[in-house]
Amino acid sequence: MAKISYYTEEGLNKLRNELNEMKTKGRTEIARQIAEARDKGDLSENAEYDAAKDAQGMHEMKIAKLEEILSNARVIDESSMDTSQVSVLSKVKIKNRKNGMEVTYTLVSEEEADLKAGKISVGSPIGKGLLGKKVGETTEIKVPAGMMEFEVLDISRFSE
Structure with missing residues (x-):
């Protein structure tokens, strides 16, 4: 299928x-x-x-x-999206707990991923690690450079 x-x-x-x-x-x-x-x-x-x-x-x-x-x-019908947790097409502001750097990503499908435009795949290590998280939660994500810890600062819809 x-x-x-x-x-x-x-x-x-x-x-x-x-x-x-x-x-x-x-x-x-x-x-x-x-x-x-x-x-x-x-x-x-x-x-x-x-x-x-x-x-x-x-x-x-x-x-x-x-x-x-x-x-x-x-x-995806953005009007019915739940912004209480990270899902596909969520715009997520995260903070790297180690260096304090903040970045905003939009989680998209593999075919739409474009890091320069701030769009990361839900299948990427960071995308997978953020799915289902809520504002204020932290998550440790294994990336090629090692383990990184992120805090979810904000979740909004893609078009906002």
């Missing part, structure tokens, strides 16, 4: 646009490459043709994967 993933409206639209781009421009470009390679003669010894056919197979595989993701994607 496929895994249901939760997205923001913006993230879901981005995936839909990417799929549309792959189905239109991507397929057209690969068809052009195959036609060019075919025009170069004997297909049994044509490395360009083989490479173009391989690229076509990979492209179609990516399209199928995106279609599967989209068929199991759900948009």
Whole structure:
């Protein structure tokens, strides 16, 4: 059974646009490459043709994967979100207990994660460690650099 993933409206639209781009421009470009390679003669010894056919197979595989993701994607209704504890699409302000540094992250699906934009995956070590926590709670999270202790300072909705 496929895994249901939760997205923001913006993230879901981005995936839909990417799929549309792959189905239109991507397929057209690969068809052009195959036609060019075919025009170069004997297909049994044509490395360009083989490479173009391989690229076509990979492209179609990516399209199928995106279609599967989209068929199991759900948009979270932010108005019904419980901000008393950290969940998917929560905007969480945390404080590193060791150095006092405060950061704000939004917990999103793996496909939407973008650290530069402050969006971390719910599947990341910090994302997993924060899920279900409430304001004032502390949590120790094992990250590649070792154990880190964070305190949850604030929880709000993604759009706030």
